[in-house]
Amino acid sequence: MSHVLQKKDFWAGVLYIAIGAAAFWIGRDYPMGTAGRMGAGYFPAILSVILMLIGLLSAARAIAQEGEAVGAIAWKPLALVVGSTALFGLLLPGAGLVVALIVLILVSAAASQHFRFEPKAAAGLILLVVFCTLVFVKALGVPMPLVGSWFGE
Amino acid sequence: MKALKLLSLAVLGMAISAPAFAAGYPEKPVTVVVPFPAGGASDMTARVTTQKMQESLGQPIVVENKPGANGSLGAGQVAKAKADGYTLIVGSIGVYAINPALYKSLPYDPAKDFDLLTVAVRTPNVLVANPNFPANNVKELVEHLKKNPDKVTFASSGAGSSDHLTAALFWQKTGTTGVHVPYKGGAPAITDLIGGHADVSFQNLGAVSNHIKAGKLKLLAVTAEKRNPTFPDAPTMKEAGVEGVEVYSWQAVAAPKGLPADVKGKLEQSLTSALNSPEVKGKFNDIGFEVVANTSGQFSEFLNQEITRWKTVVETGKITADQ
């Protein structure tokens, strides 16, 4: 049997309570109104209380019942996939689509165990960048600079 | 996929190819920001006008939709853009006049941050009701409202929209009250009005004219200075005995403050000639818009009047849409 602090139900409960409490706290100033003329705060207050209750139930279940452990968090893929996406957003206006795409592809690909430089992968990368340039920028007119403002006009 | 790419390239090519011959400004494509989703009134104004402007400017004009926060998101970005004539904005009465009257903090100040170019088009609002609503004209409506205070529902396209404020202005001028029921845009408000779930509403003429013709909505008055040729029987608000409720929805063009004089001149000229071309005029008339195409001086004077007017309505009615 796994310890309470390792159980999925416990941490799910913590997550619900945390989000519920945050929503309640931030929403405390929204006007409540009445049932007939509900204010902006009516729904948030009710929902956040319910979410906290569900969180409590989930945590209680973790204590009362057998349950699975959360297990190890895959930090490397988590950080690289989330990070590469954020980097894409950061680089797109300044460095332009081409650079942003290359960074996104290389950083995210590094999350895989099979990641290594090989001609096939490099060809795939070039193909993907060309495809995106043609389809999204040239054909569909998505306003993304190919070369960003950092490199001059 | 390859064939598809070529196909879509060909289809889109029609939109972006335009002869390039002008010297000096513009040397590259001009971006027109529409701070609302595609398909709306500002978007249509921008697209119809810029299509014609491309011919005189000799460069493609790209319409970019930047919707969000009642138009203030896109307007804020344009306010901060370079004043080189390559970024313009086509916005509504809401962007230029109502947001400044309504919100304490805005990411832009229309009078200070923009070089106002022209009011492109305007359309009167109309007061419409569900056909089963007891009042058949403005006089009956006012009596009905006085007998039933805070009972009659006024649908609007959103809290702080021009139709919301028109309703508030109407209440203030007639000394009546009603229940404001906001919707997410004009379309669902009109739907509920036709379905009889809401009673009356001020809407843009173009959006409801077909429903009026089909007898699905009852036209009580137009908020224009003159009667509308499409509905010659409908009185103006003034004729119906209510003064001071002349309201138009308008769309205007502006650029970030500080345009070089020659660029501004070129833009103004291109805008005026595009808006006054029979082709563009006809297209706008078809959708119920009237071309204004005034000068930047007239625009800025008009804007001052509008902001003052809506500020008064907002303060008198204690309307808030801000936190």
Place this chain on the structure above:
Amino acid sequence: METLSNLWLGLETALTFWNLAYCMVGVLLGTAIGVLPGLGPTATIAMLLPVTFGLPPVSALIMLAGIYYGAQYGGSTTAILVNLPGESSSVVTALDGYQMARQGKAGRALATAAIGSFFAGTVATVLLAVFAPPLADLALQFGPAEYFSLMVLGLVASVVLAHGSLLHAFGMIILGLILGLIGTDVNSGTTRYTFGFPEIADGINFVVVAMGVFGLGEIIGNLANESTRTVMAKTVTGLMPTKDDLKQMAAPVLRGTVLGSMLGILPGGGAMLASFAAYTLEKKVSKHPERFGKGAIEGVAGPESANNAGAQTSFIPMLTLGIPSNPVMALMIGAMIMQGIQPGPSVMTEQPVLFWGLIVSMWIGNLFLLVLNLPLIGLWVRMISVPYHFLYPAILVFCAIGVFSLNNATFDVYLMAIFGFLGYIFRKLDCEPAPMLLGFILGPMMEEHLRRTMLISKGDATVFLSRPISATMLVLALILLATVLAPAVRQKREEAFQEEA
């Protein structure tokens, strides 16, 4: 008889060479856009709008409509192949479709979706032709009270989407409802939970949440288990559905078509519910509900048919009343106005060529989709047999560009990254994202309609029960809730939960 002559007129219009060509272009573009995750029909139609000014109105609308239902179709392909729902309707398709794909039955899942969609599209076209005006009047019966009750029913139904713990299903729905609160409150204009970012003043886009939680979450999850299991089955069993499959999917397709056609008519968000409702129905009538979420063919056939039928009948309020039921329809109305046609009740009588031509073209477009896509299935299946470490960076690229193109804002890309993080956390905690997404979609509408009802009724809550349509739906919701909570069912769920582990 009149219907027949009208249909004949429609056929004459739709079968001209150019209209066929535009229909084909629209359907092709739509499919391509639907397949590319993130890039939806709304953005595409918005971008293509200026191009259509140069076309005759019928051709323009035929092409735009083709993009719309083509994209609906293409969206399911991505949902099935890589668990990326780019449209709210394909969230449900991803549930069982992706599982089928993982078991090597991607071809069969795709074929099921194609056949179901085609059948549903055909039936819905006939409905559209015969019953459009009376159905439109029915749509007007739905006021705020009715919509609220419909949303309640939808939320209760979304519990059924989850195949794991009931408690987490409820928790995730509430979490989705709270996420849906972000943005400007329609009733008061107050901005809530925006932390001062104007970029989310209009709420978070559904696609951002779906791409993050499903797309990124799935990729991270797969990479975490890269060494222990293969993502896709190596052996692909049959591209076409077997006789057994066909037998199994017949009833779900039929039920989905009926349900989708009815919900599609409601302009206030009915079509969005179609696929969810169909999934719930299939799981409820199934003798083996435990198979759902693990690759049940009914879980693909029902929702896909409902989705396509709903997409088709959502043209009814647009064409007969001039009322848009979703952003795409709003754009179509914009396109009509630009062409000098005032959408509304008079379109049918004043523009019969346009009205009937468009309707018939939709059936032809559906036929195109079937003919085009059945042969493509082999190609798609080959595509996902590309080693995963080549595939997933490409998926990420399409997600990132797609999400950017929604509002042309990098802010949405950052948001997607955050939801990707959350998606992986949810996955680790066995919190299923599908009910959360439904809560996220329905929440804002539910609140809006509830508050509007109370405003119109001056605070009298009995309207929900005194209006027959609303009362019926609330009773249905209650019955559904009772069956969900019944201990026997709960036990079954717990068993399923254990197996899943």
